[in-house]
Amino acid sequence: MLRRLDRVKGYDAIVVGSGVIGLSCAWRLSELGRRVAVFDPSPGQGASAVGAGMLAPVTEASWHDRTLVDLNIRAAREWPAFARELEEKSSRPTGFRACGTIYAAFDSSDKTALEEMCEFQNSLGLDASWCSPTRLRALEPLLTPGVRGGIWAAGEHQIDNRLFVSALEQAAIAAGVRRVEKSVTAVEIGAGVVRGVRTVHEVCSAPLVVLAAGHAVGRIDGLPKGLVPEIRPVKGQILRLANRKGVVFASPNIRALVNGSTVYVVSRDDGGVVVGATQEEKGEDLTVDAGALYRLLRDAQRVLPGIEELEVAEFTAGLRPATRDHLPVIGATAVGGLLLALGHFRNGILLAGVTGEAVAALAESGSLPPWCEPFAPERLAEKIAV
């Protein structure tokens, strides 16, 4: 029963969450001619604003997730055209830069580990080559002379994730997406199909609802137990520095293994430098601590001594949305019209474009593109009655 205050508004599609994943879905759905609203009480303040913006299918490749490597490679291949289209339609920059990534080894055991990683990357057919210290320093002269060698992944890129969020917002608005700065408290479901969403003051109807609320999706009511896989927050503390000269600090993305710990340094065109990041299982904790700040700066300074000269701009934490198998969930649920775009973990910036594309294709044709099928929610959903 609706309360007297409730107003019922109708859309063709409602997207819950306006991080890069929700915005990309909203934009692409709107381009299909649908009337779309995106709900978010604090737009662009989630993980999307915190991330580093590396587009890194090669140096993120890990031992067990071949399906994710394939999706990441597809996404990286599409990024140059995606960035051009987004910049054109939003009239805003994204900070896309084709810069390559160096993965440098600090000591001899770091070197052994990275040589093995390079072999694994090559075994997957990825574009990674092993470089001597001299070759690495020719690619980036700011690297310490003591570096033991490392991997060069020429095809990796970066974007400025904050510019990206802003460009996506603008493109979505230009395409007709309505932004509603409210939290969705519940999804309305009836007779096995989605009817819309509820906020504190109103109910909005829509035959299609896309849940893209990141790690906070579990707080939304009205969803049958087990329908939406558990999404857990994985904390990342990350430092932002600034080059006073206002020019690029180190040209490629620099990753390093330093006495077994990983660190990365991503330099922006405007002199901004991002140093990241911790990976911590601490629930919804957004505090930052001196120990993490010390370790990130210490390890970054060991490979790029010039980092000491940079100004400290910001030290924050974000929450990566992760599923239990660390792969995203994209696709339809057992409730008609209720779609998921969740759990992009460490690669959500990279995967935003392909996720929007897959969700729009599903809405239009009723099925996911074949390349997205491994990420359909069935693999994690429990048996439920709707």
Ligand SMILES: Cc1cc2nc3c(=O)[nH]c(=O)nc-3n(C[C@H](O)[C@H](O)[C@H](O)COP(=O)(O)OP(=O)(O)OC[C@H]3O[C@@H](n4cnc5c(N)ncnc54)[C@H](O)[C@@H]3O)c2cc1C
């Ligand atoms: C330190 C760090 C570094 C990273 N580096 C990279 C990188 O280099 N490259 C890369 O590809 N990825 C990176 N990532 C991962 C990437 O940032 C995430 O995968 C991506 O931002 C997830 O986007 P999202 O839209 O799903 O979530 P979010 O950006 O968290 O957006 C979810 C949104 O949903 C909203 N919301 C929540 N509940 C509700 C509700 N009930 N109603 C309405 N709205 C709601 C929130 O307000 C939020 O705005 C990094 C992440 C972190 C934390």
